[in-house]
Amino acid sequence: MTTKLSAANLPEITTASVPAYGRGDLAAGILHFGVGNFHRAHQAVYLDDLFATGADRDWALIGAGVRDADEAMRQKLLAQDWLTTVVEQEAGGSSARITGVMIDYIRPGDSAAVIERLADPAIRIVSLTITEGGYYIDPASQKFDPTHPDIAYDAAHMDAPRTAFGLILAGLLRRRAEGTQPFTVMSCDNIPGNGHVTQNAVAGLAALVDPALAKWVRTSIAFPNGMVDRITPATSDRERQLLAEQFGIEDNWPVFCESFRQWVLEDNFPAGRPALETVGVQFVRDVAPYEHMKIRILNGGHATIAYPAGLMDIHFVHEAMEHPLVRAFLAKVERDEIIPVVPLVPDTNLDEYFALCERRFANPKIGDTIRRLALDGSNRQPKFIIPSAADRLAAGQSVVGLALVSALWCRYCFGTTDSGTVIEPNDPSWARLTAQSQLAKDDPKAWLAMTDIYGDLARNHTFVTAFTHALTSLWAIGTKASLEHYLEDRL
Template identity: 65%
Template sequence: MDRLSTKTLSQIAQPVPGYDRSALRPGILHFGVGNFFRAHQAAYLDRLMNMGLAQDFAIIGAGVMPGDAQMRETLAAQDHLYTLVEQSAERSDARVLGPIVDYIAPGDHRRVIATLADPAIRIVALTITEGGYFIDAATGHFDRAHPAIAADAADPDAPRTVFGLIVAGLRARRAAGQAPFTVMCCDNIPHNGDVTREAVAGTAQLSDPALADWILANVAFPNAMVDRITPATSDRERRMVREDFGIPDQAPVFCEDFIQWVLEDNFPAGRPPLEKAGVEFVADVTPWELMKIRILNGGHALIAYPAGLLDIHFVHEAMADAQVRAFLQKVEADEIIPAVPPVPGTDLAGYFDRVAERCANPKIGDTVRRLCLDGSNRQPKFIVPTIAHRLDRDQPVEGLALGSALWCRYCAGTSDSGAMIAPNDPNWDRLLARAAAARSDATAWLGMVEVYGATGSDARFAQAFARWLAMLWDRGTRATLDAYLGG
């Protein structure tokens, strides 16, 4: 067996789709066919299809960025099949998934729009990363002046952004007298449905204000909280899936055995019975969203930068480091968990214990570098709001200030050992310059209004940040963590 495909499924000893894929009918168009989507939303759909359900909600992928072309080619060569390997600390289980039936190449806007106009498509879903929503960090709102959005407004029939494509599809449906699809964001952004609504309507407003009004009045944008740790795939994972499970898959996905999806039930055009696959439907996703973003994603940021400065490669190795783990536990207990409102049916301390257990899972192979990635987009969403929350209540922010100082020190581009840190942010060059300037003047870093907003100028936070940053430069990461942990 040289390649995973429909013809070779019978040769695979692991579980494979128990449904007739030739009988599936598309009902979802998904932008951003990356590892998280394939380990999360697609995994739920596969579970339903194996129950004999959701056969009319198969997925068509759509590429937007040039880099999506490689994934499209790889999946197409495998009949859009791929292997999902779920890993706990004790065991690994593999199965082949098949809910994706097609994948439109990036740049083929005509086919994307035609597919969006098809009334069979009832859900348009997105996982385009936190940085893909054209949010002006200074205002917290959609940036209509962004050059990519302005280009779509100037040529709305040949859009290049996800939002321009969605607007074009909705325009075609309105012109044909068809009901709109639901737009379902599955990215890790606070109030992600509301953010997506603003982006879609804002894009439409620039070229067709009447269409923007129709979108606001008729299109549903449910909010969601999604969770599953899903590392990037490398040759290591491709080798493991072949050697351990006998599957020659060029696009396997490895993930933890934990999965969660909390979703507002707002799907006027219909939806799969996802509750039967374990999705929790709620009237307001906000409590779960804040819990996850502040405790899990904020916790990832606390692990990332001290570990990166200490040349630790894997996240489970960082969790095995007594200082890094104690730093995470203290900041979570003292500053983050108290800033999370109650969540129905959930013990927040127990939730954090499960987060720590997940991060310590040695099977996942999640890297510290992945957690360090894109801090300029992640810090304003996962760390700064908690700092602002506590400052508003005149509560201490020592641990969070140290976490922010560690990010600044990491962006100086060398670890404590002097090893070079490769660029790890879309704004890396700008961050390098600011981090260098902040060594003598902390305001050079805190003046990034797009990251810190007004929080950077708050004297309580700024003084703590400057003190910790100076200590990191003078004494190093380990001595600084000792100082913080020692009170």
Template identity: 60%
Template sequence: MATKLSLENLDEIGARVAIPSYSREQLSPGIVHIGIGNFHRAHQATYLDRLFSMGLGHDWAIVGAGVLEGDRRAREVLRAQDWLTTIVEQEADRSDAHVIGSMIDYIEPANPDAIIAGLADPRTRIVSLTITEGGYFLDANDNFDPSHPAIVADAENPASPRTVFGLAIAGLKKRRDAGTPPFTVMCCDNIPHNGKVTRNTLCSLAAMSDQAMSDWIAENVAFPNSMVDRITPATSHREREICRDEHGIDDGWPVFCEGFTQWVMEDNFPLGRPPLEEVGVQFVSDVMPFELMKLRMLNGGHAIIAYPAGLMDIRFVHEAMEHPVIRAYLRRVEETEVVPRVPPVPGTDPFEYFDLIERRFSNPKIADTVQRLCLDGYNRQPKFVVPVLREALKLGGKFDGLALECALWCRYCYGVTESGAEIAPNDSHWDRLVALSRKAKENPAEWLTLSDVYGDVAGNEDFRARFTYWLNMLWQNGTSNTLEAYLSAGQRRN
């Protein structure tokens, strides 16, 4: 019989799996993390758990926070198990579970006063974020969008903020007024130059109501860039059953992930930081080469396989990698179009890095879903695909496979797979995307009116021609035949 996850039951659970070697009483808060989800717990929270288990950094425990009403359910589940989480690392030949306890509290979600108080607490020296790529209020060219309704609302009512950034500004203002040094803002989202982007959004929002506050933030707050990586699927009934039946733990929200994990970060923490280098975090002077390689090759690779797999009703990522045409399409685009747009990375061969990505995508245990990879294309395409296209078009590089990827996304947003199955809405702009995709079936140029996604790329005649060619072929010949046509054309050119 499975044991309910709780502090009271830890000793019993510890007879089966690894549990924290430290006690809750040994920990004190140092980090407020906004956006408690699967990736955060598999990544940052797990690194800290390892550190605490070494007897180090016990004053850097995590306090969770969230700005959405939907975060309330997450808080309820975690509170019922004393903020503990079961992490299940899965590789083809193993499945290992352990319990982490690096989070010690969770501020009531969507409670601005409580969140601001937590940010203003002198013990809070780092505020970290996993709020997804769409949470930074950027336009298609990665510039701050001051017209977003949530930003406008916070600018007009800075004393009653609702966004992460409005809350951060309010917390920093309280610290400034009290003479408390500012916390470091540590972005852990998949965004190029994520620290710089976070700084720009925070300062730009502050300037809309208080230029002096904006200037103070720019001069006093640190925003280290970082690159984070670990494949972490969403939790479903399947994962809860495996956790219960195979590992004997009744966890309301376990996290399943691959064994591989990576964290590369700039060392810019004026109020100090946990000694994360002791548990494998790599501190460097310039994160950019690492982040561009990862975002373009891994996150971009996810997009390359997601939409053809989704259209062919393939459920899991490893099953997509078992499809010979999808796998060959991924490799061709990566090697000929993406790798040439990746800067040199110290100590890394990009082709060997792609071999690692291919193995990770093929992991049958992780059960990452194609649906998750298809999620939120409106925000992910401008981050992972369009920048590579833009550089290739500017420098005269190859881009045909990426133009096909854009056509596949458009076809996917039609809302129906090739078998006729309905595709469930999976994007905050889904209705708009479906409407444009249906117009684009007859007139592909309609899709490229998504200027907030494609920016200046949409006006490039070479790209428009190839996008049109591939979208028409997808409708005429189907996904598999279109991928084969792309691969055959590449072989003839080579």
């Protein structure tokens, strides 16, 4: 017997904690673009904790989306009064909670409704989780691309823009015209300097409309940097079934995640902010060391295990960590090549941080998949792997392991595992990547010819040599033997 999640049914739910506040007491203070699993397991959970203390209940969330696919999420959440079940899983057990911090979700495509909300003085923060690929960043230069068709469209249609940045800019223009203080724009995505990146996107779009407007954006709007962390797999029927069986709750789109979470923010909120420091958020002067550590060690670690595991037909991340070659490969690449070029972080031991990452990756209850980690390499490799390689090359150091990581990505994009199993498209640029990987089988340099991804590394003799040797090995003897050779310093 299960209970369908809804506001009316909350009193019947005894297997999970429910909101310790009256949702009728909530008022919107944040409009959030990208109501995906990570947002609902992270920012929404921190707000749920805060509201439970009785504080700051004028900071509830309104959701917004810019993709047609966002409507499916909206309909699922609408059917359960915007409530979400969050299940925290560790090896020793699981616990569930119902969060109720979102009180509305604007229909995707309704630009007028989004702008109207953005103009409301009650909205003091606009936050985003639109994934690494949603910021219109040129992979090689890591700079905003003002030539993208989506951006060009918004610049010519500021009355009804389609992108999150166009909507944000339109909302800011409306507020300026009405004499309303600007809201703060807060990215919650895994991007180095995510505040700066978001500022460049909004100001870059503004520059296409009016250079003076771009200057106003850069001087008048706050874009705090932040580091966010919580492993949150995609939701499938597996998670829905587990929730029903273990907790007796029927949720259209539950979120399963680990118990660990971290949020480090610059305290730059001129229009005000909720007191998130009371529920575990770290406010610091400079987020860069924390995000550098997380993106290089944790996200880089994910990329390191994703492709060898995928090529060896391993499904779950914890299963990859149980494979002695994959785990040893991760440890050697991290300790030999990644961690040595990560700057020191205040009050943090980097070796201990990596050990924590290993334990988190090995969590058998999460159900995180290798396919999720391998997703969108064309956007993730330039952020998570290539910068470490560039730093090592600049210091005259070896990149054998990092070049092997890149070669494994190339081999994965060929579209078959070592056993011959077909790999379904797993990148927005899959067709291009597959074509380049096929060329690279005979000429490894063909892969590095994607200079929009590799930048100067494509012309670095040391990297090209290491990559060529690694990819040649993968095709000649396979993933397993290539990992063995690397671990024995024979690659």
